[in-house]
Amino acid sequence: MDRFFDLVTESARSAGPNAKTTPDQSTGLIKLNANESVYGPSPKALAAMREALTDSHLYPDNDSPALRQKLAQRHGILPEQVVAGNGTTALLGVIARTLLQSGLNAVTSACSFISYPAVTQTACARLVEVPLIDHGYNLEGILNLIDTNTRIVFVANPNNPTGSFLDAVAIDRFLERVPKHVIVVLDEAYSDYAQYFAGKRDVEYTHSLGYVRANRNVLVLRTFSKAHGLAGARVGYAIGPAELIAYIAQLQEVFALSTIAQAAALAAIDDEEHVQQALEKNAAQSEWMEQKLKTLGHDILPTWTNFIAIEIGEDSREFARRLRKRGVLVRPLSAWGAPTSIRVTLGTPEQNQFFLEALTSERQCLRK
Ligand SMILES: *Cc1c(COP(=O)(O)O)cnc(C)c1O
Numbered sequence: 001m002d003r004f005f006d007l008v009t010e011s012a013r014s015a016g017p018n019a020k021t022t023p024d025q026s027t028g029l030i031k032l033n034a035n036e037s038v039y040g041p042s043p044k045a046l047a048a049m050r051e052a053l054t055d056s057h058l059y060p061d062n063d064s065p066a067l068r069q070k071l072a073q074r075h076g077i078l079p080e081q082v083v084a085g086n087g088t089t090a091l092l093g094v095i096a097r098t099l100l101q102s103g104l105n106a107v108t109s110a111c112s113f114i115s116y117p118a119v120t121q122t123a124c125a126r127l128v129e130v131p132l133i134d135h136g137y138n139l140e141g142i143l144n145l146i147d148t149n150t151r152i153v154f155v156a157n158p159n160n161p162t163g164s165f166l167d168a169v170a171i172d173r174f175l176e177r178v179p180k181h182v183i184v185v186l187d188e189a190y191s192d193y194a195q196y197f198a199g200k201r202d203v204e205y206t207h208s209l210g211y212v213r214a215n216r217n218v219l220v221l222r223t224f225s226k227a228h229g230l231a232g233a234r235v236g237y238a239i240g241p242a243e244l245i246a247y248i249a250q251l252q253e254v255f256a257l258s259t260i261a262q263a264a265a266l267a268a269i270d271d272e273e274h275v276q277q278a279l280e281k282n283a284a285q286s287e288w289m290e291q292k293l294k295t296l297g298h299d300i301l302p303t304w305t306n307f308i309a310i311e312i313g314e315d316s317r318e319f320a321r322r323l324r325k326r327g328v329l330v331r332p333l334s335a336w337g338a339p340t341s342i343r344v345t346l347g348t349p350e351q352n353q354f355f356l357e358a359l360t361s362e363r364q365c366l367r368k
Pocket of ligand 1: 035086087088089090113156159160187189222223224225226231235236
């Protein structure tokens with residue numbers, strides 16, 4: 001094991017096992033552990049990917065110009081303010097390497113997205129995690145811990161895995177107080193869901209596009225992995241100040257997106273109907289599931305996403321193993337410092353019914 005230790009770089013040594021999640025051997029199981037869309041990709045995206053296969057002997061367009069153009073149009077910004085990557089996870093890595101190095105730090109919340117510690121570590125910087133307040137981000141606490149060596153604040157909104165939500169006003173007030181040497185990464189992976197729920201609840205979700213148009217010190221992350229159902233195609237993007245986006249794009253690997261991924265995203269943008277249907281079905285399921293869970297006595301946050309975090313009052317790894325034996329995969333939140341909580345992705349009506357029955361049976365076993 002020690003043969004290469006002296007040869008590899010500090011960044012290779014510091015990359016922990018958290019950097020990657022191992023693939024699940026999930027054949028035949030109901031997979032509610034990774035917040036993928038159970039409604040799948042758009043048929044238009046599928047057709048575009050099939051067509052793109054014909055040209056797969058050719059290198060892709062570098063820097064995804066057509067996709068950036070389309071995203072810019074859609075968001076009312078310039079193509080120079082967009083960089084597309086092999087999933088937001090890859091972009092988080094590039095952003096970390098663009099802004100962080102040894103001696104610098106990033107600040108975020110405890111119990112937030114699993115990639116923040118990994119990308120910070122790989123950039124040889126330190127991650128400061130502020131304890132949760134009411135199961136969500138403590139923005140005041142984050143402001144207090146920003147120092148002269150801070151370059152990034154990661155804010156996942158809604159947060160994964162707790163599911164907590166910050167409205168537009170809360171982020172407005174926060175940004176006003178963040179010092180100029182800090183870039184706030186607004187990770188809006190669940191933006192489509194959050195926007196949908198916010199509309200129903202008469203809440204304003206986010207002003208993130210306004211910040212980008214005003215050239216604020218903000219990078220907004222969006223992905224095709226969630227509501228668009230393209231997690232396997234790997235497409236995410238960051239938008240922000242053109243100058244900063246150019247630095248990030250320079251550090252990206254060449255051909256960051258395959259021809260097939262670019263085609264999928266371009267077509268998926270056009271299929272608003274598909275996304276809308278997924279959002280509506282998800283909302284109907286969330287209502288059903290929340291009701292059932294409350295009836296079972298679980299104290300849960302209202303969901304703004306396609307998942308729910310549930311406190312189960314016992315070791316969640318063991319609990320997840322038992323649910324797995326019953327045929328359903330959920331995520332135990334032990335690795336996030338929440339050893340007695342699980343996160344379950346909202347599935348189809350049948351899958352959710354199945355999950356709920358498994359959960360109920362396990363809880364009954366527990367009481368015996
Ligand atoms: C799922 C998720 C992402 C998306 O990751 P991809 O690499 O784009 O698939 C990013 N941030 C959060 C908080 C997520 O939950």
